[in-house]
Amino acid sequence: MCYDISFASDIESIHDILPAIQIQGELRFDPTFHKLGMSFPTWPIVVNTNNRLELHPFVWGPIPKMLNTPDKVKKQRQMFLNARSEKILEPKTMWTAIRHQRCLVPVTGFYEYREIPGQKNKQAYFIRVKGQKIFFIAGLWTLSNSWDIEKPEKITTFTIVTREANSVMKQIHNGGNNAGRMPMMLTNELAEMWVKPELNDDQIKDILSFSMPSIDLEYWPVNSVRKAHPDDESVIEHVDEIDLPPIILQ
Template sequence: MCYDISFSSNVQLITDYLPDLVVDAQLPIDFDLTLHVMAQAYRKYPVIIFEDDTYKLKSFEWGVIADYMNTPEKVKQSRQYMCNAQSEKIINDKKSFWRRIRSKRCLIPVTGIYEHREIKGWKNKVPYFIRLKDRPMFCIPGLYHYSPLPDVETGEIKGTFTLITRSANSVMKQIHNGGPNVFRMPMFLPKELEMRWLQPGLTDEDIQQVLDFEMPSETLDYWPVFTIRSTKPRPDNQDKTAPFTWPNLPPLGVDESTEQKNLFS
């Protein structure tokens, strides 16, 4: 699944991408902290919705709080599983919560995402940064929902969102090659399909046509980085998303090696 995303710019990049966008005057986003955002931190993140015939940029929390999570205990227990929505369940699974909220569509602006690669014989997974070529920013489609529980301190009804994933293309299968949700990737779209995702009144067939799109592998840029979630400083003092040379790293598609220098020891 995709639990780590990056936005390495500011709100101006988003408004340049979508000039008609109305930015929430109370957008409490610190863009100095969005170089890496992890799903289960449930932090506020800028999300684009189409509401009242207007494109709006709002601050929602990553991780949907569904209607059945009507106590703090249920939220704590179940929210961790609501950060990603499998594309296959949005239309075809009639019991899925994602189908129930399929009309609440949003876009999640990113400059890239992170994913881990497993290599047999290595103690640590190798982190990668992935982005789309020739697009300094793009948007991952998602779904949003307002929490059934008001904030205990402010009384605010929080907006929450989930990020849509699909089966991986050939490159992403070689990067996201292990774990309980192996061979999946975020839904990447060309800009025209991003905008279509936000259009009101889409039929189930229209929605499915968008969800069926697979971003070709050759449109991706990707490279190893030093770490995703660790706070250990990079030995080369470079940016978190900068390429990092891992000693003895086998090429993609070769997932077995007997040597790894443990950079975290």
């Protein structure tokens, strides 16, 4: 699944791809080389409101109605950081209920962990789309109860859509209960289509059938981002690959 993302750029870089986009509300976002989903960070999110592209500060991690106590929120909220693409059009799922609340999650890259035979610890990798300063991941948004005693109002939240991995990502995300998944990366053209409000279910299905080709990705091993680290370019520095099996581009 996708729990570690990066946006090491400025907000203006989104304008380079979506020139008509408008920033809504008070959006203060400092470039970051890594944010962990389980910290439920605020992120700049693209939505289409009345055929107008807007950028809003949304919080990563929906809080569905079933999480109706602070204790449940604490223990289970992380389960909703990602939405499986296969569930979005499946009747009676929470994701199909909000399938028309589509959004874009701009990133400069994301991180995933690879199991290496004979090694106790997994190897972290940084992954991004070749030749793009930023790219978009498909998302869904919804209003959630904050369960914050000091701020009990609803908050606007989002989840990242994931799908079956391509051949390279299957080799990187190769362990754990959710092995063989990757974020639903979109081309710029599909990104604009994803947030068109008039899409019907067949059109949504067509977009969800897209898989970013392995050849369009670049990736390299980095130090673990689950340990204390500075939020600077050192986070994505290459580490020694001598003891790592090669990743085969198929």
